[in-house]
Amino acid sequence: xxxxxxTSLSEIVDAGRVLLEAGGPAGVTMSAVAASVGVRAPxxxxxxRDRDALILLLAEATADELTGRLVASRASLAxxxxxxxxxxxxxxxxxxxMFAVEGAAEAAGRAAAPIVVAARDLVGEDQALASARxxxxxxTGFVTMELAGSFRMGGDVDDAFEFALATIEAGLxxxxxxxxxxxxxxxx
Amino acid sequence: xxxxxxTSLSEIVDAGRVLLEAGGPAGVTMSAVAASVGVRAPxxxxxxRDRDALILLLAEATADELTGRLVASRASLAxxxxxxxxxxxxxxxxxxxMFAVEGAAEAAGRAAAPIVVAARDLVGEDQALASARxxxxxxTGFVTMELAGSFRMGGDVDDAFEFALATIEAGLxxxxxxxxxxxxxxxx
DNA sequence: ACCTGAACACCGTTCAAGT
DNA sequence: ACCTGAACACCGTTCAAGT
Numbered sequence: 311x312x313x314x315x316x317t318s319l320s321e322i323v324d325a326g327r328v329l330l331e332a333g334g335p336a337g338v339t340m341s342a343v344a345a346s347v348g349v350r351a352p353x354x355x356x357x358x359r360d361r362d363a364l365i366l367l368l369a370e371a372t373a374d375e376l377t378g379r380l381v382a383s384r385a386s387l388a389x390x391x392x393x394x395x396x397x398x399x400x401x402x403x404x405x406x407x408m409f410a411v412e413g414a415a416e417a418a419g420r421a422a423a424p425i426v427v428a429a430r431d432l433v434g435e436d437q438a439l440a441s442a443r444x445x446x447x448x449x450t451g452f453v454t455m456e457l458a459g460s461f462r463m464g465g466d467v468d469d470a471f472e473f474a475l476a477t478i479e480a481g482l483x484x485x486x487x488x489x490x491x492x493x494x495x496x497x498x
Numbered sequence: 499x500x501x502x503x504x505t506s507l508s509e510i511v512d513a514g515r516v517l518l519e520a521g522g523p524a525g526v527t528m529s530a531v532a533a534s535v536g537v538r539a540p541x542x543x544x545x546x547r548d549r550d551a552l553i554l555l556l557a558e559a560t561a562d563e564l565t566g567r568l569v570a571s572r573a574s575l576a577x578x579x580x581x582x583x584x585x586x587x588x589x590x591x592x593x594x595x596m597f598a599v600e601g602a603a604e605a606a607g608r609a610a611a612p613i614v615v616a617a618r619d620l621v622g623e624d625q626a627l628a629s630a631r632x633x634x635x636x637x638t639g640f641v642t643m644e645l646a647g648s649f650r651m652g653g654d655v656d657d658a659f660e661f662a663l664a665t666i667e668a669g670l671x672x673x674x675x676x677x678x679x680x681x682x683x684x685x686x
Numbered sequence: 687a688c689c690t691g692a693a694c695a696c697c698g699t700t701c702a703a704g705t
Numbered sequence: 706a707c708c709t710g711a712a713c714a715c716c717g718t719t720c721a722a723g724t
Binding site: 406408409410412414415418419422437440441443444446447448449450451452454455458459460461469470473474476477478479480481482484485 | 596600628629635637640642
């Protein structure tokens with residue numbers, strides 16, 4: 311006899327993300343997630359293979375949300391950098407998961423697509439991918455270190471961010487003026 | 499009646515690091531570590547407060563080893579970048595821990611000191627710290643993304659690394675020529 | 687077809703009892 | 706003083722039994 315569903319995968323993912331940001335990965339317990347959606351832990355296994363799969367879904371959902379933000383923000387590299395950083399501050403745990411979880415790389419790579427477009431405007435077709443990758447690596451590293459507390463010995467982190475942004479744009483502009491050094495296309 | 503010690507903290511940390519690189523953080527079990535050093539799990543609590551403290555020690559030991567490598571390598575930014583990347587490839591799990599574990603930021607920051615010196619040679623005193631931070635953020639991000647599999651869609655990752663290195667050096671050189679834009683000193 | 691209680695394996699941690 | 710077995714709490718996961 312069929313029974314009306316008492317929850318859904320998207321409800322589970324939403325609840326998981328709330329728990330994640332509130333208590334880190336350790337707070338994402340099968341019991342806690344189940345309780346959040348009004349069900350018992352064993353029921354989650356109807357929608358999710360196991361806890362690792364759920365954690366991966368949380369990482370991917372975070373990456374997809376970031377992709378949406380980037381697409382919606384203005385189109386310069388500087389705009390993307392600030393949107394990226396603001397998002398990481400808003401969802402620090404989800405952000406960490408994007409690069410910590412095996413298998414989340416593909417979803418995280420999707421967030422890089424709009425950045426490639428912006429890079430093309432700045433440096434041209436040939437170096438768009440390599441430049442986007444440099445840019446993405448820098449923001450990712452900056453925010454990772456910031457979230458890890460590596461900048462807490464004082465000083466204005468916002469200034470450091472804007473200095474780096476200007477420096478990288480200057481470097482890319484300098485590279486763009488060099489004639490067609492074509493690099494092969496790397497993924498994301 | 500005193501008993502001769504059957505293990506030591508450094509032996510525990512060494513065993514933990516081996517288990518970490520072999521099986522990730524999940525492989526660093528109190529039982530597994532204890533077995534590696536020939537003792538039972540409860541005995542570990544004589545040397546370590548709890549598992550979190552042990553994980554922190556592993557992150558710090560990794561950071562200290564990286565610091566030693568950087569100090570020992572040649573003194574240009576490019577040399578440091580390659581040493582940094584090679585180290586991360588050698589100890590990927592420990593490297594991830596450096597930025598994932600609460601409290602490891604200080605030890606990780608120590609690794610940045612030689613980079614500040616190299617940056618000073620390139621851009622001068624005023625922007626040495628900000629430049630070192632930009633540089634460190636980029637390598638950290640690049641390697642993080644590389645380890646996460648973000649570059650696996652093909653193409654030569656080594657080329658992308660060298661392109662970014664050259665671009666950042668060009669950008670820093672351009673910034674250095676601008677007259678004394680003094681930025682406050684940030685930590686690490 | 688989904689949901690649950692009960693059960694199991696595994697892990698971190700404590701502690702009294704050994705030497 | 707260090708080490709251990711036993712015990713406990715907690716978590717992920719399975720499964721037979723309910724509706």
